[in-house]
Amino acid sequence: MLKIDSISKSFQRKKIIDKLTFEVNKGEIVGLVGENGAGKSTLLNILATTLKPTAGNIYLNEWHYQKDKKTIRKHIGFVPQDIAIWEQLTVEENMKFFEKLSWKKKSVQELKQICLDMSLDRWNEPVKNLSGGMKRKLNLAISLIHDPAVLLLDEPTVGIDLKSRKEIGAYLRKQATENNRIIIYTSHDMDEIKELCDRVITIGEDPFYKELLKEAGKKVLSF
Ligand SMILES: Nc1ncnc2c1ncn2[C@@H]1O[C@H](COP(=O)(O)OP(=O)(O)OP(=O)(O)O)[C@@H](O)[C@H]1O
Numbered sequence: 001m002l003k004i005d006s007i008s009k010s011f012q013r014k015k016i017i018d019k020l021t022f023e024v025n026k027g028e029i030v031g032l033v034g035e036n037g038a039g040k041s042t043l044l045n046i047l048a049t050t051l052k053p054t055a056g057n058i059y060l061n062e063w064h065y066q067k068d069k070k071t072i073r074k075h076i077g078f079v080p081q082d083i084a085i086w087e088q089l090t091v092e093e094n095m096k097f098f099e100k101l102s103w104k105k106k107s108v109q110e111l112k113q114i115c116l117d118m119s120l121d122r123w124n125e126p127v128k129n130l131s132g133g134m135k136r137k138l139n140l141a142i143s144l145i146h147d148p149a150v151l152l153l154d155e156p157t158v159g160i161d162l163k164s165r166k167e168i169g170a171y172l173r174k175q176a177t178e179n180n181r182i183i184i185y186t187s188h189d190m191d192e193i194k195e196l197c198d199r200v201i202t203i204g205e206d207p208f209y210k211e212l213l214k215e216a217g218k219k220v221l222s223f
Contacts, residue, residue: 009043009051024184033213034202047076077146090126092112096111132160152184157169199218
């Protein structure tokens with residue numbers, strides 16, 4: 001379980017996140033929505049350990065985010081908004097490169113299977129020849145090499161076509177259900193959020209998203 005206990009975050013003197021408390025169970029997909037600048041990426045970065053909260057505590061299972069940071073990091077997969085892969089290398093070379101950096105070892109067949117599971121079959125293709133959607137799939141595949149317990153995705157489907165979005169959505173659902181992963185996911189696409197997420201957390205002052213999602217019958221927690 002991921003437990004967020006009253007975390008706040010300020011930049012200089014500006015408070016972006018104010019006493020946010022929620023829990024996410026294994027196998028759950030939680031959407032994170034809010035207007036531009038509400039603090040979604042900030043929260044994801046805190047959960048990815050790349051930013052420290054100004055106050056509050058976070059726990060993953062029995063581990064504390066500050067005290068057990070090294071262990072926590074082994075169990076987090078993070079896909080930031082910007083794609084971070086080697087353009088000149090092929091899909092295979094990228095997967096092998098990131099496997100070498102990973103603490104968990106995978107065979108070439110296992111690496112290939114991760115890609116195939118999300119319909120990314122251009123194994124020998126240089127990344128520079130791939131479409132934006134395929135690059136996003138590869139970025140996601142890389143984040144799964146070390147079998148993370150928590151997968152944090154910052155707008156993973158932005159700018160990609162409906163078919164690829166559906167494929168990624170189905171893949172994420174499978175990851176949550178079959179592998180018991182916790183998935184926290186930001187998107188501005190409300191149809192996708194409604195379809196994919198078990199629960200939604202809205203952050204920011206604007207009640208727009210909260211009302212929209214409640215009308216659609218989603219379980220919403222607002223901050
Ligand atoms: N390192 C930083 N230093 C100062 N201010 C920051 C920093 N990072 C983010 N902010 C500010 O914090 C606020 C929240 O930013 P954040 O990127 O988390 O929003 P967001 O909800 O992800 O927005 P978007 O939907 O546009 O991606 C913004 O006002 C931003 O300018």
